[in-house]
Amino acid sequence: MAPKCFHRLFIANRGEVAARVGRACASMGITPVFGVSEADRDGPWTSGHETVVLGPARSAQSYLDPVRVVQAARQAGCTALHPGWGFLAENPLLAGLCESHGVTFIGPPAHVMRLMGKKIPAKHAMAAAGVRLIPGSPGVLADVDEARGVADEVGYPVLIKAESGGGGRGMRIARGPEELATAVSEAEREAQAAFGDPRVYLEKLIEGGRHVEIQLMADRYGNAVHLGERDCTVQRNHQKLIEESPAPGLDPEERDRTFAAAVRATQQIGYVGAGTMEFLLDEDGNLRFMEMNTRLQVEHCVSEMRSGIDLVAEQIRVAAGHRLSFTQDDVRLEGHAIECRINAEDPSDEFRPHPGVISRWAVPADEGGDVRVDTHVVSGYEVPPFYDSLLCKVITRGPDRDAACDRMIAALGELVCEGVPTTVPMHRAILGSRAFRENRYDTRVIPGWPPGEAD
Structure with missing residues (x-):
């Protein structure tokens, strides 16, 4: 008899990721319970749902306190906990506390998280599976x-x-x-x-490299698959700005070889759930392992757009003891997808964060499933000064890269955010630049930004 899923699931996060996990729960008939700080107790993503206040606005006393988080989940009668990303998502202490208190952690086992959290043991594990190292x-x-x-x-x-x-x-x-x-x-x-x-x-030090990552999913029975790769080269201060799939300019043989090695490594370390292996593409075209993120990634939506697979729902099913609902042969990656992270920051003023009230908010219309906006924002929402300033992610898909980029530029033109500045002008400049369209950039530069620089 197949194991059942959960009735009540605790979401130990806030904002866009909390809203995303909440939607997956709704699609599966699971009751979400949101853990919030005092600053987020009226957050739009909690509307109509049960909440538990974890503590004061400061993260250290709320979202980053593993004991408070697990205690809140237990008191709310939840049998599972989803950490989202950021905060405690890759903290083995949280995973261990869940395991010892009868709460299913939506993620890998604590011992696997510890292994991959230390760079040298992680590199040794990857090398044993045939993954190339720096x-x-x-x-x-x-x-x-x-x-x-x-x-x-x-x-x-x-x-x-x-x-x-x-x-x-x-x-x-x-x-x-x-x-x-x-x-x-x-x-x-x-x-x-x-x-x-x-x-x-x-x-x-590999200078001028490209940042490429592989989306993986595994169950507790030794089954593991990849859902393609994503290019995350456009960054600022190690923070990703734009992600896309497939990675432009990647040699197909190197892509397939690394896919196989990444899946093999995932199986060998006993990984369970969604995970991402990050690589640096060197000047010789080799993908070299950097680290593994033992959680759901912000940019998982890019892989969802190409595969049609709900990764959050699959995470929850796998954690409940189910086998993967698909095999590698079932994964069909179609078209080109691109994502822009839109923050409440002023890119013309050294990306200074801008907390404040959003007086008007409207998102672009979907075009037959080719435009997606993941957000927690509504008109009247006040961006707090305590946390990451991410407002939304806009994801578009097209038959090829240029079409996906054109669709993204149009979608960003329809996004309305009044009351705080956003990074939309920067994203539109990047997407419209020749350097980006012709794939002439690396992790050291932001193509097309600042405006007026040589393209």
Whole structure:
């Protein structure tokens, strides 16, 4: 007899992702219960639903407190918890607390999360499955002398990275031997301050690379599939701005080889649920592993648009003990999809966040399933100053890349947001630039922005 799904599911997040998980629950007949801070207790995504106040507005006392979150889920009578992304989504303590208190965590087991959360063990696991790695130290660095030896072997420039790092913290570049000792000591200090772990390792710095990631889904029975790749090269300060699929300019043989290795690695580590492996495409066209995100990604919608598969619903089914509802042969990736993340920021003023009241809000109309807007915003919504300023994600699909881009430009032209500035002008400039259309950019530049620069 197939296992049943959940009756009540706790959503330990806010804003757009909380709304997204709530929609999946509604489609499955599951009652969502939203955990909110004091600042979000009247959030539009909670309208008509049960809520539990986790604590004050500050994340550390609400969304980032794993004990409060699990306690709230238990008190609300929920048998499952979805962490969304950000906050505690990749925190093995939360997953472990859920496991020990009879709440099903919608994500991988805690021990798998711990494994992939440490960069060196993760790299070893990937190498064992045939995934290509960025050349570098085999483990954490013992001292500067070891760093010098590895750097001489792989060649400068090199990147010193925190073993427990993320978000660009605990990273330093050394372009020559004279910079190495300072880079190591600075990276160690920042890693200790940010993560409580001063250990660092060394990698060859790949400059001018492309950022490519592979969407994966697995169940507890050893079945794993990929849903294609996404290009996330357009970034600012390590924060993604635009994502698309398929990745333009990627060699088909390298794509297929990496797909197979990524699926194999997913199975070997005992992964369960939705996950994403991130790669850097080097100048020789090789995809080299960077890290695995053990959660649902913001940009999962891009893969959903091409595959027609609801990844959040599949996450929930898999967590409830079901086998994957599809095989690799069932996955059909159609057309080209692109996503723009729209934030309440002023790109002309160094991307300064702008909390405030949105007096008028309207989204573009769908065009036969080719335009999608994921949002929690309504007219009258007040953007709080405490959290990420994401307002919505606009996703479009077309038969090819140019058509998807043209459709996105039109959709962004129909998006109405009055009361706070948004990043829409920047996105339209990028999408209309020759550099973006001709695929002439890498992670070091934002094509078409600022306006007026050479294209």
